Amino acid sequence: MRTKVFVLATHPMKFSQILPSTVYNPLESFKSVSSLKQQLRIQRPDILIIQEPIDEGVSWRLAYEWKQAIGCEILLMVPLRQYDQIVYQLNGSGVFVVSDPSNAQTVYQACEQLRIKREEIQKYQGEIERLKKKIRNDKLVNRAKLVLIESYHWSEEKAHHYIEQIAMNNSITKVDVAKELLKNVDEKK
Known part of the structure; x- marks a missing residue:
């Protein structure tokens, strides 16, 4: 880089x-x-x-x-x-x-330390963004499970299994299933 x-x-x-x-x-x-x-x-x-x-x-x-x-x-x-x-x-x-x-060596070493620090910060920022996305996705799936629990009086385990099953059967992610479920609920309101 x-x-x-x-x-x-x-x-x-x-x-x-x-x-x-x-x-x-x-x-x-x-x-x-x-x-x-x-x-x-x-x-x-x-x-x-x-x-x-x-x-x-x-x-x-x-x-x-x-x-x-x-x-x-x-x-x-x-x-x-x-x-x-x-x-x-x-x-x-x-x-x-x-x-x-x-001297040149001091300047070079200082720049190297700054470059390494910057790369570490960027790495951690990327990890933070990845974790934020995971949390957003988990919230979406949990919200969809809650809708299923409230609508059909299912257990949390059954709602989770249902979302997983739909995702596997359609070769999509649980997040996509959750988005679709929530979209359908919003359209019915």
């Missing part, structure tokens, strides 16, 4: 030499906040690297705000003299802070 990287820096490091293009591609650089904001309206990066000084002292606020608004991983590179203060300011925000100048 490729990782889209945006770099906001007035004099950027040679990120294209540090980050392999087989993984970090595309890599786009922006020299001003306004040009980056324009691009952010069109597309979102996976990783945003902000290299100080953009506007001395403002980049940590941008990093914090964009972390909340955009939802991408952010690497903030700040002058060593400000490092402790900015790390304190951004504590718990999810923004990854390194001192600038940093």
Whole structure:
């Protein structure tokens, strides 16, 4: 999976030499906040690297705000003299802070950590969506069972078996059977 990287820096490091293009591609650089904001309206990066000084002292606020608004991983590179203060300011925000100048290995490792974190988050979001869908489907089937129980005075077990039997006989899912049952009930009302 490729990782889209945006770099906001007035004099950027040679990120294209540090980050392999087989993984970090595309890599786009922006020299001003306004040009980056324009691009952010069109597309979102996976990783945003902000290299100080953009506007001395403002980049940590941008990093914090964009972390909340955009939802991408952010690497903030700040002058060593400000490092402790900015790390304190951004504590718990999810923004990854390194001192600038940093060597290529530090920048690469930071980006790798952010990329891995992003992939894990996407994996968990996919799992959450799968579980939400399962819960919605279970609710549909349970609602259909309830209709059968109330309409025919069946037991929960009999209603469940009926839905399963219809699904097997017609080679469809229990959810499809439940949807059809509920649709028929709504049409009769």
